[in-house]
Amino acid sequence: MFADTSDHAHVLRKLYHELSSTVEAQTVACQMFQENKLTQKELESIQSKRSEPIAAAEQLLNIVMKQPRNVYGCFLEALSRAGQEHLRKIIVLESPEGQLSVS
Secondary structure, eight states, X not given: OOTTHHHHHHHHHHTHHHHHTTOOHHXXXXXXXXXXXXXXXXXXXXXTTTTOHHHHHHHHHHXXXXXXXXXXXXXXXXHHHTTOHHHHHHHHHHSTTTTSOOO
């Protein structure tokens, strides 16, 4: 269905453990929702895990892995805006296009 999801899903799966323990899912999800890249239901699902930050991050990663590349791009931008540029750089360096600028 979404042929362009495989590359970014692979990268996120590879970094899943590290990302699930470090991504500030609440902040990132709110920004993605404001950009119309998450539905109200998806946002509420992540917000319902506020007291479980790892579970919230896992929920967000699982959603992003199933979405087209433009949602993945929004996720990367939201990481930067949430003060998690270091995670964005790790993800981009792991991607097949890792030679792209991450600044």
